[in-house]
Amino acid sequence: MIKVKINGQEQSWDGDPNLPLLWFLRDEAGLTGTKFGCGQALCGACTVIVDKEAVRSCITSVNDVAGREVTTIEGLHPNGDHPVQKAWRQVNVPQCGFCQAGQIMQAAALLMDNPKPSHDQIREAMSGNICRCGCYQRIENAVHLASTGV
Amino acid sequence: MNFIDNPRKLHSFEKNIRVEKVSRRSILKGLGITGGFVLAAPVMSRQAFAYETGAGKMPHGVVVDPRVFVAVAPDGIVSIVAHRSEMGTGVRTSLPLIVAEEMEADWSRVKVQQAHGDEVKFGNQDTDGSRSTRHYLIPMRQIGAAARTMLEQAAAKRWGVPATEVKAVNHEVVHSASGRKLGFGELAADAAKESVPSIEGLKLKDPKDFRYLTKGQIGIVDLHDITTGKAQYGADVRLPGMKYAVIARPPVTGGKLTSFDPDAALKVPGVEKVMQARGWPWPSKFQPLGGVAVIARNTGAAIKGRDALKLVWDDGANGKYDSVAYRKELEEASRKPGLVVRKEGDADAALKGADKVIVGEYYVPHLAHVAMEPPVAVADVKGDKAEIWAPVQSPGGTREDVAKTLGIPEENVTVNVTLLGGGFGRKSKCDYALEAALLSKELGAPVKVQWTREDDIHNGFLHTVSVERIEAGLDKSGKVIAWRHRSVAPSIASTFAAGTVHQAPFELGMGLVDMPFEIANISCENPEAAAFTRIGWFRSVSNIPRAFAVQSMVGEIANATGRDQKETLLALIGSPRIVKPAVKDLWNYGEPLDSYPIDTARLRKVVELVAEKGEWGRQVPKGHGLGIAVHRSFVSYIATIVEVAVDDKGKLTVPRVDTAIDCGTYVNPERIASQIEGAAIMGLSLAKYGEITFKDGKVQQKNFDDFQLVRIDESPLVTNVYIVPPASGTPPSGVGEPGVPPFAPALMNAIFAATGKRIRALPIGKQLEA
Ligand code: FES
Numbered sequence: 056m057i058k059v060k061i062n063g064q065e066q067s068w069d070g071d072p073n074l075p076l077l078w079f080l081r082d083e084a085g086l087t088g089t090k091f092g093c094g095q096a097l098c099g100a101c102t103v104i105v106d107k108e109a110v111r112s113c114i115t116s117v118n119d120v121a122g123r124e125v126t127t128i129e130g131l132h133p134n135g136d137h138p139v140q141k142a143w144r145q146v147n148v149p150q151c152g153f154c155q156a157g158q159i160m161q162a163a164a165l166l167m168d169n170p171k172p173s174h175d176q177i178r179e180a181m182s183g184n185i186c187r188c189g190c191y192q193r194i195e196n197a198v199h200l201a202s203t204g205v
Numbered sequence: 206m207n208f209i210d211n212p213r214k215l216h217s218f219e220k221n222i223r224v225e226k227v228s229r230r231s232i233l234k235g236l237g238i239t240g241g242f243v244l245a246a247p248v249m250s251r252q253a254f255a256y257e258t259g260a261g262k263m264p265h266g267v268v269v270d271p272r273v274f275v276a277v278a279p280d281g282i283v284s285i286v287a288h289r290s291e292m293g294t295g296v297r298t299s300l301p302l303i304v305a306e307e308m309e310a311d312w313s314r315v316k317v318q319q320a321h322g323d324e325v326k327f328g329n330q331d332t333d334g335s336r337s338t339r340h341y342l343i344p345m346r347q348i349g350a351a352a353r354t355m356l357e358q359a360a361a362k363r364w365g366v367p368a369t370e371v372k373a374v375n376h377e378v379v380h381s382a383s384g385r386k387l388g389f390g391e392l393a394a395d396a397a398k399e400s401v402p403s404i405e406g407l408k409l410k411d412p413k414d415f416r417y418l419t420k421g422q423i424g425i426v427d428l429h430d431i432t433t434g435k436a437q438y439g440a441d442v443r444l445p446g447m448k449y450a451v452i453a454r455p456p457v458t459g460g461k462l463t464s465f466d467p468d469a470a471l472k473v474p475g476v477e478k479v480m481q482a483r484g485w486p487w488p489s490k491f492q493p494l495g496g497v498a499v500i501a502r503n504t505g506a507a508i509k510g511r512d513a514l515k516l517v518w519d520d521g522a523n524g525k526y527d528s529v530a531y532r533k534e535l536e537e538a539s540r541k542p543g544l545v546v547r548k549e550g551d552a553d554a555a556l557k558g559a560d561k562v563i564v565g566e567y568y569v570p571h572l573a574h575v576a577m578e579p580p581v582a583v584a585d586v587k588g589d590k591a592e593i594w595a596p597v598q599s600p601g602g603t604r605e606d607v608a609k610t611l612g613i614p615e616e617n618v619t620v621n622v623t624l625l626g627g628g629f630g631r632k633s634k635c636d637y638a639l640e641a642a643l644l645s646k647e648l649g650a651p652v653k654v655q656w657t658r659e660d661d662i663h664n665g666f667l668h669t670v671s672v673e674r675i676e677a678g679l680d681k682s683g684k685v686i687a688w689r690h691r692s693v694a695p696s697i698a699s700t701f702a703a704g705t706v707h708q709a710p711f712e713l714g715m716g717l718v719d720m721p722f723e724i725a726n727i728s729c730e731n732p733e734a735a736a737f738t739r740i741g742w743f744r745s746v747s748n749i750p751r752a753f754a755v756q757s758m759v760g761e762i763a764n765a766t767g768r769d770q771k772e773t774l775l776a777l778i779g780s781p782r783i784v785k786p787a788v789k790d791l792w793n794y795g796e797p798l799d800s801y802p803i804d805t806a807r808l809r810k811v812v813e814l815v816a817e818k819g820e821w822g823r824q825v826p827k828g829h830g831l832g833i834a835v836h837r838s839f840v841s842y843i844a845t846i847v848e849v850a851v852d853d854k855g856k857l858t859v860p861r862v863d864t865a866i867d868c869g870t871y872v873n874p875e876r877i878a879s880q881i882e883g884a885a886i887m888g889l890s891l892a893k894y895g896e897i898t899f900k901d902g903k904v905q906q907k908n909f910d911d912f913q914l915v916r917i918d919e920s921p922l923v924t925n926v927y928i929v930p931p932a933s934g935t936p937p938s939g940v941g942e943p944g945v946p947p948f949a950p951a952l953m954n955a956i957f958a959a960t961g962k963r964i965r966a967l968p969i970g971k972q973l974e975a
């Protein structure tokens with residue numbers, strides 16, 4: 056039996072310990088905000104925060120996060136008002152929106168680590184997250200806005 | 206993304222032309238939600254436009270009826286139906302916003318309700334071809350105006366005053382003479398009893414009174430849900446007792462399963478069942494390929510189980526498909542005469558007599574859509590009833606195909622449309638919904654079929670592959686006097702009918718035969734090309750290779766004559782006029798040429814606008830270059846300037862992009878900008894990396910490592926978008942697709958300016974490194 060804390064709640068799993076966290080979250084725990092885009096750590100759609108770090112849940116097993124704290128988009132802020140989320144809305148970032156949970160989690164992790172990233176640092180930190188719709192200009196602006204308030 | 210007039214046209218042929226027998230009753234059923242406008246009114250005309258569009262020719266046409274699209278609840282909440290699919294264009298916001306505008310509803314008290322697939326009720330629902338605003342601006346305004354009029358009539362009756370004395374303003378009706386007011390909610394029940402006014406008599410708002418339209422201050426309706434993870438896409442649907450499935454499909458189009466061994470798969474924890482999935486021979490439109498399905502308690506287990514399957518396939522005739530050899534065949538075909546599809550003057554003679562002939566052979570390989578959300582669908586089939594939840598661009602077509610595939614009446618099929626995590630034309634093909642329906646029927650349980658990224662790349666409906674060969678003949682003064690363009694590419698029609706070797710009129714009409722240059726001798730030809738995999742429409746479709754070829758050739762002519770690119774382009778476009786190509790049945794994106802002519806004044810205008818705003822001719826640092834391109838597609842006009850920087854190692858970056866679009870009368874400039882920004886990224890992705898290749902009939906790429914997309918660190922530093930203010934009464938035109946085609950040629954022209962290297966084959970790949 057693996058125990059893991061997800062968005063502050065204790066969850067347990069007694070199935071395949073190697074099950075990717077992504078599928079545990081989506082199919083077993085019903086937290087569908089985290090998305091499947093590639094399954095190979097190539098797109099960032101499945102990004103969640105484990106302790107304080109952004110990880111790709113598609114290549115992280117449930118076992119890997121045993122006893123640790125996982126935060127998904129659903130748990131980032133109780134009302135969805137994390138500065139990154141607010142900035143995302145202010146800049147009207149999303150098109151289809153499918154990549155955005157992963158983008159937001161990546162950006163939130165970046166700001167925890169580096170509260171005032173430069174534009175180059177933003178571009179570097181966000182480069183693991185693909186947006187097929189091409190919202191990059193706005194993503195960059197929104198991360199900047201979240202970090203500086205302007 | 207469209208097929209002739211619509212994706213289902215060939216399907217209709219199969220059935221010997223569908224006779225539209227629309228029951229008025231079913232249209233009058235109303236929304237079935239609280240309060241609101243229901244029933245008992247004269248039948249409205251289905252179409253009454255200020256200008257003619259092709260909307261009426263789409264399957265099931267247009268329904269203009271407030272009782273179908275609008276409901277007002279006693280608490281004042283106004284529900285407006287979005288009958289088109291949201292895949293990132295903002296249509297789920299923009300169409301209801303048009304209704305709210307005309308109706309004087311307060312947007313903060315509007316709820317958008319997504320229509321299920323039902324074209325008899327809602328009219329055509331195919332969300333493709335950059336058509337939604339173009340076809341629905343006027344109908345949505347009429348619906349809103351009719352609803353407003355009914356509310357006003359109800360208030361006037363209540364007060365015993367003439368209807369002309371009352372006016373709906375921001376969610377209430379006011380009688381200014383007496384200062385009385387009634388909220389929409391208070392009037393809902395009475396308004397429902399009013400008869401629906403005739404369309405002809407409706408008074409539409411004066412655009413100067415618009416609160417929302419053309420303002421672009423309204424965020425998309427799903428913005429909060431998207432940023433909090435609550436937005437529901439196809440894969441997010443969960444039903445009690447639902448099984449999770451992935452399918453191993455034939456690696457070669459048209460291949461068949463020879464044998465399989467499920468034992469190892471069945472040992473994977475969580476795997477419950479392995480079963481054969483029904484497939485159809487190629488080509489058969491959107492029917493599933495078949496293969497072996499692994500059913501499990503979660504998607505992760507299903508994928509692991511599938512990895513453990515032992516499978517033997519018979520690849521069939523397409524097992525020889527090889528992209529290297531095929532490209533040679535296309536090139537050879539392009540060097541010989543082909544079916545003449547446009548002829549003006551005598552291009553052969555003029556080329557022979559030309560002072561100089563410039564030849565360009567341009568190659569664009571297969572592309573995969575790779576929408577961020579791979580195909581996925583949930584189905585629950587019970588007896589002769591089916592319910593589907595899926596991200597589909599064609600809810601009505603999906604319903605039709607599910608019914609046909611299961612052999613049940615269409616009325617027994619409910620298609621619930623989730624948000625689409627991108628579409629780009631891939632999700633106009635509902636094969637994944639059919640797969641889910643078939644599996645659910647067999648299992649007797651709800652099933653989710655999830656495609657992996659590898660499935661998406663291996664078993665898609667790819668963008669065609671093409672060689673576009675252009676010969677331009679110049680006289681002594683450098684004027685182009687002859688133009689021969691041969692386009693060789695397998696047609697989308699090959700996915701519908703075996704043996705197709707020529708492109709369909711809708712493909713020829715995308716930048717080949719509608720070429721707008723003022724040249725005396727023109728020959729457009731279409732040599733034969735057979736298909737060896739499934740070809741489908743991909744955002745912008747044939748406009749991608751055509752704009753790439755034609756606009757690159759403009760750059761080549763500029764170079765050969767030592768002239769400025771922009772001046773060369775304007776000289777080729779020539780005088781402001783309406784182009785009338787000598788083409789039988791010219792395909793004009795399904796629109797009548799009267800309302801949507803090929804207007805070179807508008808084409809010139811976007812070139813001039815982008816040149817002015819984008820500072821064409823500005824000094825750029827060493828190693829940088831500017832390129833320009835213009836293209837008319839989806840009846841819109843778009844010009845783009847790209848600034849590129851190429852370093853000594855051949856690494857390119859894009860400091861700045863400027864795009865001007867004339868899409869006629871528009872609704873939401875903020876979403877237009879986002880579409881154009883995104884189009885630049887998609888254009889850059891396909892130019893830098895986009896290539897699907899085949900060997901032994903199999904796609905050689907598998908995921909984002911070998912089918913790469915542009916990431917944020919390579920994206921343009923800034924993309925500026927300029928929207929041409931429309932002349933009053935200009936019909937609206939497309940936005941979703943037109944932004945992509947001019948990008949790659951503008952980039953190639955910029956690369957040439959920066960480096961002197963002319964790239965004629967996409968993707969760029971390592972071509973700049975040498
Ligand atoms: S799904 Fe995990 S990185 Fe793409």
Ligand code: FES
Pocket residue numbers: 149150151152153154155185186187188189190293577626627
């Ligand atoms: S918004 Fe569609 S993939 Fe990013």
